[in-house]
Amino acid sequence: MNRLFHPTLLRRVVLALLAGFPIVWVVLVSFGYVQLRRQWAEDRRDFASTPLAMRLRTAFAPAGDAVEIRAIAAAVERLDNRERQSMSAPIIVVMQILDRHDGRMVYSTPEIADQTLHSRPNVQITEVVHGRTFDVWELDTPRWMILWGRTRLEDTVWLVRALGADLYSNMAIALPCLLLPVWLAASRGLRPLRQFSDRIAARDSEDLSPIGVQVRHLELKPLAVELDRLLGRLRRKVEAERTFVASAAHELRTPLAVVAAQAHVLAKAPSERERLEAERQMDAAMSRASHLIHQLLTLTRLEMQPLQSGAVDVAQIVRQALGHFVQAASRRGTELSLEAPDRLLVTLDVEAFRSVLQNLIDNAIRYGKDSGHIVIDLQLEGNALTLAVADNGPGIASSERVRVFDRFYRGTGHETPGTGLGLTIVQEAVTRMGGEVCITDGLDGTGCCFRVRIPS
Numbered sequence: 001m002n003r004l005f006h007p008t009l010l011r012r013v014v015l016a017l018l019a020g021f022p023i024v025w026v027v028l029v030s031f032g033y034v035q036l037r038r039q040w041a042e043d044r045r046d047f048a049s050t051p052l053a054m055r056l057r058t059a060f061a062p063a064g065d066a067v068e069i070r071a072i073a074a075a076v077e078r079l080d081n082r083e084r085q086s087m088s089a090p091i092i093v094v095m096q097i098l099d100r101h102d103g104r105m106v107y108s109t110p111e112i113a114d115q116t117l118h119s120r121p122n123v124q125i126t127e128v129v130h131g132r133t134f135d136v137w138e139l140d141t142p143r144w145m146i147l148w149g150r151t152r153l154e155d156t157v158w159l160v161r162a163l164g165a166d167l168y169s170n171m172a173i174a175l176p177c178l179l180l181p182v183w184l185a186a187s188r189g190l191r192p193l194r195q196f197s198d199r200i201a202a203r204d205s206e207d208l209s210p211i212g213v214q215v216r217h218l219e220l221k222p223l224a225v226e227l228d229r230l231l232g233r234l235r236r237k238v239e240a241e242r243t244f245v246a247s248a249a250h251e252l253r254t255p256l257a258v259v260a261a262q263a264h265v266l267a268k269a270p271s272e273r274e275r276l277e278a279e280r281q282m283d284a285a286m287s288r289a290s291h292l293i294h295q296l297l298t299l300t301r302l303e304m305q306p307l308q309s310g311a312v313d314v315a316q317i318v319r320q321a322l323g324h325f326v327q328a329a330s331r332r333g334t335e336l337s338l339e340a341p342d343r344l345l346v347t348l349d350v351e352a353f354r355s356v357l358q359n360l361i362d363n364a365i366r367y368g369k370d371s372g373h374i375v376i377d378l379q380l381e382g383n384a385l386t387l388a389v390a391d392n393g394p395g396i397a398s399s400e401r402v403r404v405f406d407r408f409y410r411g412t413g414h415e416t417p418g419t420g421l422g423l424t425i426v427q428e429a430v431t432r433m434g435g436e437v438c439i440t441d442g443l444d445g446t447g448c449c450f451r452v453r454i455p456s
Contacts, residue, residue, distance in 0.1 A: 013186045025167055032163045044124045047137040061141040066106040069097055073107040090155045096147040117147040192220055208235040315344040318378055321357045333371040340378035346385050346456045352429040359422040360389040360450050368393030385456050390442045390449035401439045
C-alpha cells in the first residue's frame with residue numbers, strides 16, 4: 001500500500017497531464033465564449049451575409065406561392081425549435097414573411113401573429129413584442145421579404161455550460177488517446193535511468209572507480225559525468241585520509257617511542273645526570289605529541305564542523321593573538337610589529353581566522369632567525385580582508401613553496417621541531433572561509449610572507 005502511494009516521476013507526469021485537461025477545457029470554453037460573442041456582434045452589424053441568412057434565402061427563394069412559403073416556413077421553424085429545445089437554449093426566434101407584390105403577410109410565427117414586425121433594409125432594429133425584446137433583421141428575395149427576429153442571450157451560465165458540454169465528448173475521446181502514449185513514453189524513457197541505478201547498485205561499496213557507462217541519452221549524460229567526478233573526488237579524499245592516518249600514526253609513534261625509551265632509562269639510570277637528561281627528553285617528546293594531537297584535532301574540527309560566521313573586530317583579535325606570542329618572541333629576540341586600523345569590523349568564522357593567525361605567527365617565530373623582525377599587516381581592501389605575516393628569516397626555497405601546504409611536509413634545511421600541519425591548517429581554514437593564501441618574499445626581499453585574502 002505504501003508503494004502504491006509512493007511518489008514517482010511517471011505518476012507525476014500522468015497527474016500533470018490529467019491536471020492539464022481541465023485547464024485546456026477552461027481555455028477552450030473561454031475562447032469559444034469570446035468568439036461567439038464576437039460573432040454575434042458582427043451578425044448585428046451585417047446579418048445579411050451570415051451563414052444563417054444565406055440558408056434562409058436559399059430555402060425561401062424558390063417558393064412560388066403563399067401555400068408553399070407557409071409550408072417551408074413551418075418546417076424551418078419546427079427544425080429550429082427542436083434544436084433549441086434539445087439544447088434548452090433560453091432564446092426565442094420569430095419570423096414573418098411578406099409578399100413583395102402586394103405587401104400582404106403570408107406567414108407569421110403563431111406567438112406574434114397579432115403583431116407586425118418592423119424593419120429596415122440592411123439595418124438591425126430592436127423591437128419589443130409581448131414584453132420581450134427582439135433584434136429584427138430583414139432578408140430580401142425576388143418575391144418575398146423575410147423578417148427574422150431573435151431575443152438576446154443574456155444567460156452567460158447557460159452559454160458556458162453549452163460550450164463546455166460540446167467539449168466534454170471531445171475531451172473524453174482525446175484523454176486516453178493522449179494518456180496512453182505519454183504513459184508509454186514516460187515509462188520507457190525512465191528505463192535507462194533504472195538500468196543506470198542498477199549498474200551503480202551492483203558495485204562493491206569499496207569500488208570508487210569511474211562508472212564507465214556510455215550513456216546515449218542526453219538527459220543522463222550530466223548525471224553520469226557528475227557522478228564520475230564525485231567518485232573521483234571521493235577517491236582522492238579517501239586516499240588522502242589513508243595517507244593522513246598513516247602519517248599521523250608514524251608521527252605519533254616517534255614521540256611515544258621516545259617516552260617509552262626514556263621511561264626505561266629513567267627507571268634504570270645510575271646517576272642523577274642521566275635521570276635529568278631522560279626527564280628532559282621525555283618532556284620534549286610528550287610536548288611534541290601533545291602539540292601534534294592538538295593540531296590533528298584542529299584540522300579535524302575545521303574539516304567537520306559547519307561554517308559559523310559572525311561580525312567581529314578582527315583588529316582586536318590580532319592584538320590578543322600577538323599578546324600570547326610575546327614571551328615566545330622575546331626568547332628569540334624577535335620583534336613583532338602590527339600594522340592595522342584601531343577597529344576593523346568584518347563578518348567571518350572567528351575560530352577559523354584564529355587558527356590562520358596563530359599558525360602563521362607561530363611558524364614565523366619558530367622558523368625565523370634570532371633577533372629577527374615579523375610584521376603582521378591587516379587591512380580591508382575593497383570587499384576583502386587581507387592578512388599578511390612577513391619575516392626576514394631564512395625563508396622557503398622556491399622549489400618547496402608548492403609543497404609547504406601538504407600534510408606533514410616540513411621542508412629541508414632546518415632542524416626546528418614541528419608537526420608539518422600548521423600550514424595545512426592555514427590552507428584548510430582559509431578555504432573554509434572562501435579565501436585564498438599565497439607565499440611571496442618577506443621583508444627586504446628575505447624570508448617569506450604568507451598573504452591571506454578572505455571575502456568580507
